[in-house]
Amino acid sequence: MNLDEGLLRGAEVLVVDDEPANVALIESILARNGFSRIRSITDPRDFRTTFVEQQPDIVLLDLHMPHLDGLEVLSLIAELRGPEEYLPVLVLSADATSKARIDALASGATDFLVKPLDTTEVGLRVLNYLETRRLHLRLQAERRDLDAEVRRRTAELERIHLETLGRLYLVSEFRDDETNEHTMRVGTSAWMLTLAAGAPSEEAAVVRQAAPLHDLGKIGIPDAVLLKPGKLTPDEFEIIRQHPTIGATIIGDTSSEVLQMARVIAETHHERWNGEGYPAGLRGEDIPLAGRVVAVCDVFDALTHERPYKAAWTVEQAIDELVGQRGAFFDPELVDLFVDRVLPQLPWVVPELGATTVEP
Numbered sequence: 133m134n135l136d137e138g139l140l141r142g143a144e145v146l147v148v149d150d151e152p153a154n155v156a157l158i159e160s161i162l163a164r165n166g167f168s169r170i171r172s173i174t175d176p177r178d179f180r181t182t183f184v185e186q187q188p189d190i191v192l193l194d195l196h197m198p199h200l201d202g203l204e205v206l207s208l209i210a211e212l213r214g215p216e217e218y219l220p221v222l223v224l225s226a227d228a229t230s231k232a233r234i235d236a237l238a239s240g241a242t243d244f245l246v247k248p249l250d251t252t253e254v255g256l257r258v259l260n261y262l263e264t265r266r267l268h269l270r271l272q273a274e275r276r277d278l279d280a281e282v283r284r285r286t287a288e289l290e291r292i293h294l295e296t297l298g299r300l301y302l303v304s305e306f307r308d309d310e311t312n313e314h315t316m317r318v319g320t321s322a323w324m325l326t327l328a329a330g331a332p333s334e335e336a337a338v339v340r341q342a343a344p345l346h347d348l349g350k351i352g353i354p355d356a357v358l359l360k361p362g363k364l365t366p367d368e369f370e371i372i373r374q375h376p377t378i379g380a381t382i383i384g385d386t387s388s389e390v391l392q393m394a395r396v397i398a399e400t401h402h403e404r405w406n407g408e409g410y411p412a413g414l415r416g417e418d419i420p421l422a423g424r425v426v427a428v429c430d431v432f433d434a435l436t437h438e439r440p441y442k443a444a445w446t447v448e449q450a451i452d453e454l455v456g457q458r459g460a461f462f463d464p465e466l467v468d469l470f471v472d473r474v475l476p477q478l479p480w481v482v483p484e485l486g487a488t489t490v491e492p
Contacts, residue, residue, distance in 0.1 A: 140262045141165070146188035147172040148179060148205060149224070150197040157249070158192055158224065165255030176200035183212055188219075189265055190258060193241070195225035195232060206239040218268040220261035224249060290388045294341070314433055315344035321429040321474055322422075328469040329421065339422050342394035346401045346426050349379030373410045376402050393422055401426040404461045416463075424463040428454065428470050431462075436481075447481055 145167055149155050155172045162170055171186050173179060177199050183191075191209065195202035202223055213219045223236040226247040233244045242261060245254065323340035327333065350358060353375055357368045364372065379398030383391055400414065400423025407415035419427075435450040445453070451471055458467040475481050 140259055140266065141167050142169060143167070143189040143262050143265075144186055145170045145190055145192065145258070146182065146186055147192045148176055148197075148202075149192075149194035150174050150176065151194070154194065154224075154247075158254075161249065161251045161254050162258070164251065165258070167258070176205055179205055179208060180212065183209070190262055191219070191221045192258075193221055193223050195223055195227055195236060203235060203239045206236070206241060210240050216272070218265055220265055222254075222257060222261070224254075286387070290390065293386070293388065294390060314437065317433050317478075317480060318346065318426065318429050319343040321433070321470075321478060322425050324474045324477060325425045325429060325466060325470050326422070328473045329425065329466060331421065338390055338393045339397075339425065341390045342397055342422070343426050343429070345379070345383070345394040346397045346430060347375065347379065348382055348394075348398055349375030349377065351382070352378040373402075376400070377411050396420050397422050397426050399423070401430055403427070405463050406460050409461070419463075424466055428462050428466050432470070447475070451475070 145162060147155055147158050147162075147170060149158065149172070152174055155174060159170055159172060171182060171188070173182050176197050179200065193202050193205055197205075200208075202225070206221065209219065209221060220242040221240065223241045223244045224247060225232060225236070225244070228246045236244050243257060245257065319340050322343040323336050326336040326339045331339075353371060357364065357371050360368065376399050380395045383395040383398060386392060386395070397420075399411070400419055403409035403412065403414040403419045403423055404427075405416060405419070405424070407413050409419075432450050432454060435445045435453060436447055438444040454462060454467050454471065458464045
């Protein structure tokens with residue numbers, strides 16, 4: 133029965149009472165009030181199976197029964213229904229004591245009616261509670277639709293934001309990497325190194341998307357400093373040191389998981405294991421894993437590719453540099469994982485290593 137159609141008398145009704153005479157009476161009352169989709173059980177041990185098969189819209193439940201009493205059935209209902217589902221349960225009992233009523237209501241019953249039953253009252257109570265369930269289901273459906281629309285729009289905004297930031301980064305990167313492949317290589321190798329470090333695949337996938345934005349802050353560095361072919365002066369180096377903070381500021385505060393990761397990476401990929409990095413001077417594992425990962429991948433890629441201000445190093449020279457800074461600039465464990473497990477799988481490195489690529 134789809135209660136959202138408003139056909140309340142077509143609802144699925146489940147009656148649970150160990151006395152066949154009581155069941156017959158309740159079925160008669162419901163039928164006289166126009167209900168036709170009624171299932172009844174006299175052995176409460178059959179409740180779980182019947183409930184799962186029928187998926188009732190309302191349950192009419194006796195309180196004192198053998199094998200499973202009404203309170204135990206109420207506990208089963210709490211277990212079987214959805215966490216936010218409104219399912220009315222009317223307890224129908226000859227026990228008129230206040231304890232019986234309080235126990236039933238405290239166990240999750242919606243209402244408590246005392247036998248002998250008033251035919252009209254039962255019909256009206258059932259209709260009223262089904263109307264409440266119908267409204268609850270409608271609100272749930274509207275909320276699901278709204279949540280889906282919010283997720284769709286959020287994903288679209290995130291896509292546009294990422295695309296915009298990515299293009300900004302390409303503008304800055306194009307100044308000293310005309311192929312624009314540096315971002316792709318760092319993203320791929322950072323993904324592989326994150327997996328090798330034992331992080332969940334979901335986290336590694338986010339790192340892969342976020343890592344290409346690591347040097348976004350370079351867009352705020354003057355060409356005269358960024359592209360200077362010679363050694364930087366202390367003042368010029370201070371300007372360069374601003375790019376992690378600039379990148380984090382450009383990304384800003386966001387609810388996007390990818391952009392949150394991108395901000396962390398942009399801000400921490402120049403921190404150093406020994407605390408001598410910038411901008412915050414973080415040390416060791418105080419540096420987020422993603423920042424430590426990108427530090428290794430970024431330096432290796434920068435060393436092994438030509439830039440306007442430097443010639444490309446060989447892979448062996450770059451490895452020697454990483455190993456030489458193991459435990460100083462870089463997380464020693466990540467250096468070992470990068471050299472032993474990531475490099476042999478990078479397609480642009482394999483020919484020089486003479487290795488064979490394998491899937492990570």
